[in-house]
Amino acid sequence: MTARRTPWWYYLVAIIGGLFGGMLLAKYDETSGLALLGVPWFISALLLLIGVTVLVMALQVHKYATTDPRKRAALKPLDPQKAVSTLVLAKALGLVGAALAGWYGGQILLSVSHMEAAYYSQAVLECAIACVACVADMVIGIVGEWLCQLPPTEGPENPKMKAAQRQRNVASAAVKTRH
Known part of the structure; x- marks a missing residue:
């Protein structure tokens, strides 16, 4: 299974989408008189x-993945399903944190002009x-995704294996040109 890092612009799209959603909710709240903020x-x-739970899980995966295989016997075995689930949770936490930060930020942007009213000042606070908590979750999700990266195995992606393959190709080309 190949997992790719979440592109930076996904977070940007989530923040902008949440921002517009939060602004729409604030505008609707203002025009309808419903207390939704x-x-x-x-x-x-x-x-x-x-966020803290996902970070702890990602640190466990990182510790296991970066430990020397000869020393892993001392560690409790890591279920591969738990490692994959942790990666998925970290990706989801980062994107949801971005979208919710935008959502609450949008509410703040349109409510700040009405701060003299107790309802709006409480909603902005x-x-x-919540926006700070969501930004923290977004950062934890991004860091957790990084922590869940596995080092290359002795497969073809490993830099050592790539270098050895290049050496074999150079050596075989040199032998062919001598004949």
């Missing part, structure tokens, strides 16, 4: 807890805390 405090705490 803000986020409960426990959601920000839950977002941070999920809640969204600011």
